[in-house]
Amino acid sequence: MNSPCTTELAAIKQCRNGSRKAFEVIVNRYMKDAYFIALGYVGNRQDALDLSQEAFFKAYRKLDTLSADNKFFPWFYQILKNQCFSHLRKFKNKKTQSLDGAEEPIVIEDEKHSFDPEMIAERNEAKDRLWQAIGQLDEKHREVIILRHFQNFSYDQIAQTLLYSKGTVMSRLYYARKKLRELLDDKKGGLL
């Protein structure tokens, strides 16, 4: 039997030759990871779906930039991440623009684009606050938190996905969690 890696390599080779059927195999394999990572970044279902699908579409079109000895997922992750962050930036810019000159609260909750606590399976106030705090982390901290906590990736998997060393993963995780604690402490009531 083929190992998952050799079948993946074979599928990618077929994709390069124009087989969409082969790409379907790749998509089915990674769609859940892609969707949940996007959900972690943008925090609502519709955007997560759109952005992850668009990322796959882009990946297919530039598959020739994936070198033969590189794994699909870390390469795809970069496309997905850029897709999500440029979406977030676009939205953020719009938000600050609308604030120009107006006496309004700094945080405007936009129903359609904000971090939606409905996405949490079982809610309570502490979880809602954690979810909101994750939404306030900057990019490089948010990604390790999402991969570690929502994807349950091991340190090795995180390292492979982000192209970091394991040591970097550990220290990123430390600063990300520290920042998260500060954000939670800032909100009234503390952590728990």
Added chain:
Amino acid sequence: MTCPDYKGLMMGYLDNELDEHQKKMFTEHLDQCPDCKKELAEFKDLKQLADEVALTEPTDELWQHYWKNIYNRFERTLGWLLVSVAAIILLIYGGFRLIEEIIQDPTVDIVLKVGLVALIGGLAILFVSVLRERLYLRKKDPYKDIRR
């Protein structure tokens, strides 16, 4: 080693990612460092909370339509490509016929004819220039969507 050197190990300890040697190193430090002990306890609370936050699984329907939605994008791109090609062909063809007619028409003033030829020439140059720039940028920057 000082406390900051143990921060990475603290994460590994928390997530159960340390080998025996690292674990021993960290717990030995922990036994004599109340600061790290306190910090570890705080991180444990955070981790516990974060572990409880599971994201809702979408319906099976979403996964069933997932590929179809991507496939639709392929179809739409192909559709647009065909429409664009057809539009360009029709425009060029129609344009040539029109110009031909005007130029061959003896009742049309010569100034208008010269102006028309100059206009067409200018448009053609602009078109080629933009096209070249596009192709050049594309070739130059295959990683334009990938940040390193």
